[in-house]
Every structure is written in structure tokens, then in C-alpha cells.
Amino acid sequence: MTTFLDNILGGLALGAVYALVALGFVVIFKASGVLNFAHGSLLLFGGYLTAVFHDDLGFAGALALAVLATAALAGALDRFLLQRGGQDAHSAHVQTIVTIGIDIVLLTDLARRIGGDLLSLGDPWGDSVTELGPLTVADSRLAAIVVSAVVIGGVFALFRFTSWGLSLRAAAEDLEAAALMGVRLGRVRAGAWCLAGALAALAAVFLSAFPAPGLERTTGQIALNAFPAAILGGLASPAGALAGSLIIGLTEALVVGYQSELHILGEGFGDVAPYAVMLLVLLVRPTGLFGAKGTARV
């Protein structure tokens, strides 16, 4: 029973971090129709900055700098590269492939800088643990759950209560009508990219905190597991991304936790379990759990 609860808690923590990343995908997709393949590198960029500056600025200062810088980078990529491609649905496809090119360049550079090192981000939790009844939980996991919940709540409030959120929802509903109502699409888009970048930089902290060994050049690839999470929920739905992330996080944690019973699936199946779940869901619902079934207008 303790193992089970342990796995559930681990899954929740993992899901909370995935949610930060998946929410970034969704925000970008809602605002621009682009699936951002460069998200993993943005995450790595944020993590790398935190790792480099935490000695001089302290953890909080370095994190703040990393979040701002990653947000600025994401916003600039959108404003100065992607938005040259136009706003309609076809160019969104092209821009999706452009993000793959951006990812190759960014990832190559960061991987070259990091090399084979394991970078510490200097987070305050270290390897300390807390006793919760029968469970022993790493503080970093609790922090991941709490911080993610607060931040995600904040993002949902942004959507709901600010004029930017209203513009974003209007633009996602109907680009042309929104533009005619005076929504500045370029700004709303760039804002969404900034937000997603900031979330990615934050997620990097928890992905490289204990029990993970630290920031490696492959840390960005873990963000790829948030793809299934975002797709699972339906790319255009923030609530779906949240649900998808929790499903993916729990699946991964449970598969890893009960690996000995699941040996028929092969060693290391936990790494690919999110994709198996996603394929199953896509078979039944091709646009995800919460995705609206699009109707085509002739």
C-alpha cells in the first residue's frame, strides 16, 4: 500500500511538472496554431541559465533571470522569425516545421556548452525529505506540486480575468473577427510565447531537482513526454493539458513503480508508456479527450 501511495505521489509530482510544459504547448497552440517543437530547447535554455548564474545571484535571482530570459527568447523567436510567416492555418503548419529548425540550432548549441556534465541548479531543497504519515517524500516533489498548482492557477486566472486572456481566447476562436475588434494579434501571440517560455524555464528546475541527478543535455528530451500530455487532452484545451499531464505522470510513475510485475513489456517501458497511452487515446478520439471536433465550413 505504501508503495502504491508512493507511486501515486511521484506520479502527481511528475504530472505537475509535465503540466507546466504542456500548458506552454497549449498556450502557444491557442495563440498561433503552432506546435512548438523547440520547447525542449527552451526548457534546457532556462535550466542552463539557472545553473550558470546560481553561484553569483543565488537560486532565486538566477531563476528569475532564467525565467525572464527564456520568456524574452521565446517571444523574440515568435515576433522576429515565426510571425514573418503570416497568421493563417497553412502558415501555422510551416511555422511548426520552422520550430524544428530552431530546435536543432538551439539544442546543438546548448548540448555543446553542457557537454557531458551534470549541472546543479542550486535549488534550496537538495535531497531533504519530509515524513508524511507512512510516506517519505522528497521535498523537491512537494515543491513541484505546490509551485505548479499555484502557477497553473495563476495562468488560468490570466486567461479568465485579464484583457490579454480575453484577447487570446477571442483570437483562438476566430482570428479575423478578433483582429477586426481591435485585438493586436502580433502582441497577443508574442505574449503567449513569452508565457510558455517562462513556464518551460520553471519546469526545468523541477526536472533537474532531486531525485533527478541534475541538468543534463538530455533534460530537454524529457519535455517531449509533455507532447503526449498536451495531445491527450486536446491541444487547444488548457484544462485538457492539465488532465493529460496528470494521466501521463501517473502512468509513467506506476509503470516504473511496478516494473518487476510488468517485465513482459520490457525494461524501461516507463519511458515510452506515455506514447502508448497517447496512441490508444488517439485511436478512440482523434482530437484528444477534450478537443473539439472541428467542423469544416465549405
Add this chain to the structure above:
Amino acid sequence: MSDRLLGALTRRRAWLLLLAVVLCLPPFYLDAFWLRIGLFSMAAAIGAVGLALLSGTAGQLSLGHAFFLAVGAYGYAWFAGEPGPGLPPALAAVLAVLLAGTAGGLFSPVAARVKGIYLGIATLALVFLGHHVLLTADSVTGGFNGRSVPPLTLGGFTFAETDPELTVLGVPFGAEERLWFLGLALFAFTWFTARGLLRSRPGRALAALRDSETAAAVMGVDVARHRSAAFVVSSMYAGLAGVLLALAFRRVVPDYFSLVLSVDYLAMIVIGGLGSVAGATAGAVFVTALPLLMTRYADQLPLVAAPGSSEGAVGPTEAARYLYGAAIVLVLLYAPDGLHGLARRARDRVRRSRTPATGTDVPPPPQPSADARPKEHTP
């Protein structure tokens, strides 16, 4: 007019013949390094043409190409080798291509229903799940260390160093020289079948599908069937490319068939220009040859350090990746029809400068979508 048309056709044939002769020359003059670059480029071109059919023509984003390459490569190694049935290698190669097609067909319930970006991510799943299977199914795939690939034999002729010993025009024909001609033959097959397919009825139906799914469906194109058919055909080309790659490498390992490889193939068709066979070929040569050439000439290039030199320096592989990552971005933003489009525009400009007064007498290239629609009346 007809005379001129005939003249143009003969001239076209003559060019093609000349090209074929030129492509047959390298084994007699170049060393194994260059032949290997050519071999990998040809294999990549076959795979890229398959992806171009799917992504460029049918408008389906696929990141799963590495998976189908792996099915082809491992399929051949298993069918022809030990452990495995040990079939004649030529038969094994055909079976491997069919196996890749079957894998594509099995995925078609997803491929037919899921579209665009969703399909891209769904095929991403194939790469990860496939890699996992390659690592864990030891008895078939040899696990992490992979398995060796038996050489291809065709009617007593082996595509390897010996058996029979062969010297043509004073040049000893080793594995590279022999495989070069095999690759050339397979590539010619791919080139002509793919171009034929694009101009046929199904090809036009696919183009219509890409331009507007609704319009195509109204005109009587069976959307789901054409989508999954495009996926199957594309996987078969990938399987063929996989077989050729396996023969060139002589060993297949799981880590080669990773997401990076899928992205490479996507880069090839994007840089070459979506939906064109010639463009996909050009892109394949660019993406394949660039890192190999940069590695070879690293010491002569500015800003590039030799491989294995001090930490933090820009190595040749990295420099190649910077270049082609940037190439994807620049091509898509500034020349969306890629190398293919750049070449066409240059050709048009030359023609226009030659015949300034009358303008071009060549009709504009047909818009696939425009003439596909009237032909799709029959249900």
C-alpha cells in the same frame, strides 16, 4: 509545334542518358569515402522521396520515418540472417519492404483519422515505441548492440568484397563499388515510380486532399482510403531505404533509428521543397553529405575544430547541424518552395532573358489541385 515538342523530348532523353552515364562513373574514379557518401545519399534520397509523397503531396506531417526505416533494415537483417529464417537475401529484401508497408498499414487506423499536427505527434510515438522494441526484443533485433547484416546476393553475384572477385577496367570492385550500382538502380526505380505516382490519378487525388479535404471529398475522393494508402506507400519507400542503409552499414543498431533521424528526413524534404521528387533528392544529398564532408575537411574549415579537440569548440558535426537547422528556418521563411523552387526560378529567369520579346513558350507548370478536381467526378 509538334516538331519542337519532339525535339524537347529527345533533348530531355539525351540529358537523362548523360546524367545516367555520369552517375555510373564515380566507382571508377573516386575512393571509398566518396562512394560511401554517395551511397548514404542515395539511401536517404529514397527515404526522402517516400516522405515527400506523404508530407508534401498528401499534406501529412510524419515524424515516424525512422521507424519504417528501422523496419526495413531490421526486416532484411532478420529474414536473410541468423537467427532468422535465413532466406535468400534478394527475397529477404523484398519481404523487408513489404513488411515496412504492412507496418504502415497497421498504423493506418491512426493515419487515416488523425491529421496534421496530431499525426506528427502520433508518429513520434512510433519512433519511441519502435526504439523500445528494438532494444528489448533481443532474440530478433540483437538488443542494444544490434545485429550484423548479411550481404545481398543476386543470382550468384554478391554485393561484398569478394565472391566473385571482380575487376572492371582495371578498377577492383569492392563492396562500395558494387553497392553504388545497386543504390543507383534502386534510386532510379524510386525516381520513376514516385514521379509516375504523383502524376497518376491517385497522386492528383492526394494533392486535392492536401489543398482542401472538403473539396476533395465532395469530388469523390475517398479521404480515409487515400490517406492510409499514402502512408503505406511512403513506409514502403522508407523500408527500401532501410534495406539499402543496412547493406551500406553492414550492421544495424537501435540508436541510429532515433527521433534525430526522423527530423533529418523532415529537414531533407523541407530544404528540398515540399512535394517534389527532385527537391527531396537534393535535400537528401545536402543533409547527408554535409556532416560527412565537414568531418573530413574539418582542419581546413574556418571556425570548425577537428573532432575530439578541446571541450566547447565547435566540432564538424555540430557545425553541420547549425547549418542545416538554420537552413530549415531560412528556407521556410524566405524560399518556401525550397531548393526545387529556387532552381525553377533560376531556370525561368534564364529562359526569359533568352527570349525577351515573345516571353516564354513553355506553359506554366500545371497546378495539381486545379486539374485534379475536374477529373474526380466519378464516385
